[in-house]
Amino acid sequence: MRKIYIFDTTLRDGEQSPGVNLNTKEKVEIALQLEKLGVDRIEAGFPAASPGDLAAVNAVARAVKNATIIGLSRSREQDIDAVREALKGAQDPCIHLFLATSPIHRKHKLRMEKEQVLEAAERAIRYAKQYFDKIEFSPEDAGRTELDFLCQVTDMAIKAGATVVNIPDTVGYMNPQEFGNIFKTLKENVPNIETIQLSAHCHDDLGMATANALAAILNGADQVEGTINGIGERAGNTAIEEVAMALATRPDFFGAQTTLNLKEIAKTSRLVSKLTGMVVPGNKAIVGANAFAHESGIHQDGMLKEKTTYEIISPDTIGLRESKLVLGKHSGRHAFREKLIDLGYELDDDAVNAAFAKFKDLADKKKNVMDEDIRAMLEEKLTDTPEVFTLETIQVSYGNESTPNATVKVKLAEGETRVETAEGNGSVDAIYNAIDKATAEVVELEDYSIKSVSQGKDALGEVHVVLKQEDVSAQGRGLSTDILEASARAYIDAVNRLIEKRKSPGRRDKMSLI
Numbered sequence: 001m002r003k004i005y006i007f008d009t010t011l012r013d014g015e016q017s018p019g020v021n022l023n024t025k026e027k028v029e030i031a032l033q034l035e036k037l038g039v040d041r042i043e044a045g046f047p048a049a050s051p052g053d054l055a056a057v058n059a060v061a062r063a064v065k066n067a068t069i070i071g072l073s074r075s076r077e078q079d080i081d082a083v084r085e086a087l088k089g090a091q092d093p094c095i096h097l098f099l100a101t102s103p104i105h106r107k108h109k110l111r112m113e114k115e116q117v118l119e120a121a122e123r124a125i126r127y128a129k130q131y132f133d134k135i136e137f138s139p140e141d142a143g144r145t146e147l148d149f150l151c152q153v154t155d156m157a158i159k160a161g162a163t164v165v166n167i168p169d170t171v172g173y174m175n176p177q178e179f180g181n182i183f184k185t186l187k188e189n190v191p192n193i194e195t196i197q198l199s200a201h202c203h204d205d206l207g208m209a210t211a212n213a214l215a216a217i218l219n220g221a222d223q224v225e226g227t228i229n230g231i232g233e234r235a236g237n238t239a240i241e242e243v244a245m246a247l248a249t250r251p252d253f254f255g256a257q258t259t260l261n262l263k264e265i266a267k268t269s270r271l272v273s274k275l276t277g278m279v280v281p282g283n284k285a286i287v288g289a290n291a292f293a294h295e296s297g298i299h300q301d302g303m304l305k306e307k308t309t310y311e312i313i314s315p316d317t318i319g320l321r322e323s324k325l326v327l328g329k330h331s332g333r334h335a336f337r338e339k340l341i342d343l344g345y346e347l348d349d350d351a352v353n354a355a356f357a358k359f360k361d362l363a364d365k366k367k368n369v370m371d372e373d374i375r376a377m378l379e380e381k382l383t384d385t386p387e388v389f390t391l392e393t394i395q396v397s398y399g400n401e402s403t404p405n406a407t408v409k410v411k412l413a414e415g416e417t418r419v420e421t422a423e424g425n426g427s428v429d430a431i432y433n434a435i436d437k438a439t440a441e442v443v444e445l446e447d448y449s450i451k452s453v454s455q456g457k458d459a460l461g462e463v464h465v466v467l468k469q470e471d472v473s474a475q476g477r478g479l480s481t482d483i484l485e486a487s488a489r490a491y492i493d494a495v496n497r498l499i500e501k502r503k504s505p506g507r508r509d510k511m512s513l514i
Contacts, residue, residue: 002256004247005223006240007199008034009043010272011060012072013237013514014227019447019466020276021475023385023497024056031060033271034067034228037264039240041068041223043096047086048079054086061090068092068134075099075124084131094134096166097124098514101153102141114149118156125160136164138201140514143169143178147185154190164197166225168514169212172205172235180215187220199223201514202238204230209238210285214246217256228272229280229287241265241286241318249312265318267344270375277464277475279451286318319344327374329363343371345378365458365481372454376462376479385500388413389439391492396484398427406430408488410438428487435488441495444468450483463490467498474498 011027014020022030027044034042044060045053061069069090071083075097087093099110099121106112112120121137128135137157142150154165167182174182179202187193200216200223202209213224230239244258244265251257269287273280282289292315327339336356340347347355358377363369392409407421408431420437424430432445446466453460463478463486476494480486 001251004217004221004243004256004258005040005197005199006038006244006258006260007041007043007070007201007223007225008039008227008240009201009225009237010034010227010231012043012045013233014231014272014276015045016233017231017236017276017278019473019475020231020278021473022056022275023500024052024059026275027056028059028063030272030275031064033264033268035064036261037268038259038261039067040259041070041094043070043072043225045086046072047082048073048076054082057083057086058088061087061093065091068094070094070096070136072096072098073124073128075120077124077127080124080128080131092134093132094136095128095132096136096138097121097128097162098138098140098168099124100141101139101149102144103146104144105141114152118153121153122156122160125157125162129161134164135162136166136199137162138166138168138514140168141170142167142182143171143174147182150182151186151189154186154193158190158192158196162196164199164223166199166201166223166514167216167221168201169203169209170201170514172203172209174202174212175206175208176211176215179212180219183216183219183221197222199225200238201225203233204235204237207235209236210242210246213238213243214254217243217247217254228268229278229284231272231276231278239285241269245286245313245318248317262317263319263344266320274376274462274477277447277449277466277477279449286313292320327359327363327369329360331363331369339371339374340378343374362460362481370454373460376453376460385493385497386413388496388499389492391488392417394431394434394485394488396427396431404430406434408434408438410435410492427484431484431488432491435491435495439492439495441498442469443495443498446473448487450486453479461486463487465490465494467491467494469498469502472498472501474501 015022031042044057047054047057057071071086073079073083073095083095101117125135125137139145139153157165169179183198198221200213200221202212224243226238226240228240230236244260247254247257280287333356336359337352355378390411392411395407397405403423404427405423409417409419411417418438420434422430422433422437424433446468449464451462453462458481460481461483466473466475474494474497476490478486478489
């Protein structure tokens with residue numbers, strides 16, 4: 001069957017989601033998991049955006065060995081030079097150039113005529129060709145570009161040396177019939193089109209990103225660009241897991257397939273959700289909590305008789321297991337190690353010992369420790385952010401007829417401890433006011449969210465916060481069976497990240513790109 005290449009832009013377009021800001025270690029962690037998933041190409045970021053983004057792309061380029069690493073660039077020499085610098089050390093580097101081509105962009109954003117757009121794009125591709133064997137070019141807002149001009153642009157890109165031409169539906173305007181027709185037209189009218197790959201990059205503003213990507217495949221696209229969980233600008237991008245499973249489930253219809261390791265899908269989804277703080281909706285296709293849940297009596301009856309009556313995909317296909325081996329405080333190290341292997345974690349002895357100690361602490365607080373608890377515990381990794389402040393203790397006093405009061409004890413990196421007490425509109429507000437006093441940091445809480453990692457009254461809770469300080473924002477995460485403790489830990493984590501960002505040589509300004 002025809003192979004469809006997967007271009008993952010979780011680290012670039014996905015990070016453009018409001019409130020998401022990954023540090024270098026988190027980017028590398030996601031990139032290595034994408035490598036395990038088997039994606040062909042990883043767009044690691046936009047190096048010209050800031051020194052920090054350039055350094056993060058370089059870290060990904062040096063860490064990943066089995067995927068093409070891509071840096072995004074405007075059609076400017078200084079951007080191209082930034083990508084060159086960022087991709088030093090990459091086993092298989094590629095530059096992704098873009099320039100807008102639609103009438104509305106030409107008139108209002110670029111203030112350029114068609115001929116000027118063609119000249120600028122050609123000049124950029126030829127300049128990049130001096131340094132890169134692999135060049136992808138994207139005519140931004142291709143979906144709203146005149147078809148005849150899009151053919152001209154594609155012809156120019158091929159002649160100038162592009163190896164991939166990407167067709168972005170930048171604003172999610174297309175429907176499947178229209179978008180598929182673009183690829184059909186390019187295939188039929190552009191000379192030497194067979195010498196390059198055509199790619200599809202779709203946004204989900206009208207909820208048709210996956211449908212449009214599949215329509216592109218049916219009409220000759222060789223590559224699909226998207227993100228894990230469909231995150232990204234505005235309503236997000238094509239969800240890679242949806243395209244992969246559509247092709248895997250319906251080979252009879254599409255006649256194409258990816259080479260992804262499908263069993264890594266669930267794990268990759270969880271990691272991206274955790275590190276970005278973007279909760280996967282329960283009804284999300286493929287990776288949502290309800291994707292393999294059946295409540296209707298008729299459905300349950302059919303499932304008990306024959307699973308394929310109501311399930312077109314087996315949970316095992318994406319790395320989920322139906323059985324639940326419940327562990328508790330009496331479970332031994334051997335059973336715990338077997339559980340880790342069963343969940344897909346390969347840890348050395350030291351890591352197993354450390355994880356087992358954390359598991360025992362958790363088991364003392366919970367009667368039963370579920371698979372989800374263990375995953376959350378293992379994936380709560382230390383970041384490379386220095387801990388200026390560490391939460392030692394919290395004490396909260398609350399009554400429905402009294403003002404909530406919180407006392408926190410915070411330890412500084414140099415060893416000093418501070419104890420502060422504050423009131424608030426609620427318990428969490430009181431805790432955060434006390435932490436503000438202890439840290440002496442003036443911050444604004446932009447977002448606060450809680451999710452349950454597992455089930456039951458003693459479930460682990462995960463809190464995600466976004467703090468803002470002037471023009472800088474940072475996210476923090478906290479995990480505990482006590483939601484107030486998790487809230488405090490998330491806040492402290494975000495404060496530490498803000499302090500680290502203040503020290504960074506450059507701040508990354510997010511840009512609305514293809």
